[in-house]
Amino acid sequence: MATSFHPDRFDEIPSDLERVGAHRVPRKRGRGWIGFAWAALATLVLVGVGVGALFVLNDKLALGAGGAGGSTPSASAPPSETAAPVVEPTVDPSLAVTVLNGTPTAGLAAAVGDTLAAAGWNVTTRSNAATEDVVDSTVYYSDPALEGAALGAAASVPGAGIALSQDFVDLGQASLVVVIGSTFPVPEGE
Structure with missing residues (x-):
């Protein structure tokens, strides 16, 4: 059983229409750079948030010689390991x-x-x-x-x-x- 539809305004295509498909619009010039700019901006924002989070979460992050916040290591910090005593060679004739x-x-x-x-x-x-x-x-x-x-x-x-x-x-x-x-x-x- 074939269904027939009544003709409407979309059935008539004007002869001066050069494009096919009414949903396609010609691309504007420079449209690709806008997408790239948004991606670059998003990357910079994410990197900035990550670095800021590191400073907040880890106060020992050192960028450069001065350390975090421009401070230098304090003299009151305990040493991580003591130096092992150096043993000097000896001659013992009693051995x-x-x-x-x-x-x-x-x-x-x-x-x-x-x-x-x-x-x-x-x-x-x-x-x-x-x-x-x-x-x-x-x-x-x-x-x-x-x-x-x-x-x-x-x-x-x-x-x-x-x-x-x-x-x-x-x-x-x-x-x-x-x-x-x-x-x-x-x-x-x-």
Whole structure:
């Protein structure tokens, strides 16, 4: 069943009309810049509100060298962390030192023992370590109070570091144990 409508004024299209569709209006020039300007303005307002909120919520926000509000940090502020005391290397001839050779090179324990004895250390034992694959030379100490002495002994052994360890406590009466590793510079002629 077909429905018919009565003709009205919209059924007649004038012949001089150049456009199609009455709802489309030609764009005005510069209309795109207006949208861009509104977007830029909205962005600036949002950034300004965000920065203002940061100043209100966080009074420690520092912009530049002066800090927030142009103030400098006060002298009465407590320090965040105290400086660790610096341990100075010492030589204590009363401490017993054991020297172990952890390399396949023969005679290193005796040579390093002689060097330590010449520096003032009481070298009681010079021997080979249980393994010959030690890489880094290390002075081991078991008591934190002996850190300065370990640093002093390490200063006499080129390239040696120090380590707090209980591994060598059972070796006898030695307070310090020097283990020579493969990075130890072997003197020429040996």
